[in-house]
Amino acid sequence: MSIRLGANQYGKAEVRIVKVTRDAPRHVIEDLNVTSQLRGDFTANHRTGDNTLVVATDTQKNTIYGLAREHGIGSPEAFLLRLARHFTGAFDWVSGGRWAAEAYGWDRIAVGGEPHDHAFVRAGRETRTALVEVDDGRTSVAGGLTDLVVLKSTGSEFHGFHRDRFTTLAETDDRILATSVTATWRFATPEADFDATYAAVRDRLLEVFAATHSLALQQTLYAMGEAVLAEQEELTSVSFSMPNKHHFLVDLAPFGLDNPGEIFFAADRPYGLIEATVEREG
Secondary structure, eight states: OOOOOOSOOEEEEEEEEEEEEOSSSSOEEEEEEEEEEEEEOOHHHHHHOOOTTOOOHHHHHHHHHHHHHHHOOOSHHHHHHHHHHHHHHHOTTEEEEEEEEEEEOEEEEEETTEEEEEEEEEOOSOEEEEEEEEETTEEEEEEEEEEEEEEESSSBOBOOOOOOTTOOOOOBSSOOEEEEEEEEEEESSSOSOHHHHHHHHHHHHHHHHHHOOBSOHHHHHHHHHHHHHHHOTTEEEEEEEEEEOOEEEOOOGGGTOOOSSOOEEEOOSSOEEEEEEEEOOO
16 A cells, blocks of 8 residues: 655744834834645655754744734735745755634723723734735735624514424514624736725625625625626725524513514524525626
């Protein structure tokens, strides 16, 4: 039997880096969680423990810090592209890799009604994500977000689904629709205005979620992706993972009370999980 090493990658995961730009009285905070993984011919390292070609994971961590100091961060996508170009350019045997980041937002604390120059509170919204991969000389870039929690108190129905002897779910023409959106969008090229795209996509996702009269979470998901691709020509696809955060009407009759769609139980599990990619044909 012939045995060989299959696909592999290695690196340093979840490198937290906070950069404070303090060249003016009004400071700026950039906060990332970065993972760097290298791909290449590391057969000798795996089979015999030969570390000659190993770029230590600690070196990868230090490189993240060093390049952030030398060149700044900017958008997470641009920073990951800088890392990818460094590692694939500086080491001949590194043929590609995977670089991922989560970006955390900070809001300025208001003092006397005015945003403070150097006091911040962690933004309680979604987390921005980014991913760069290099394989066989081809660079792919994806942006995204996670934990974008949204809710509609009406404007959502669910009925007409298949029923069998195990079906107990009642049909409804008015329900709460809530989800935590994780979305990833892929760029056609590694050259784009990543910050502008992020802001535009986020706003469009929220607008379509709010404006779509939903007959199913799947329908809402598709409408969100379709709208993004219609407006953002630089994107090739949008992938979603959207759990259905169920809200069930509480039966208050045992207490002599009615419940005209006002009191709900928010169940955390189990939950429906809707996942799909909306993409351009071809």
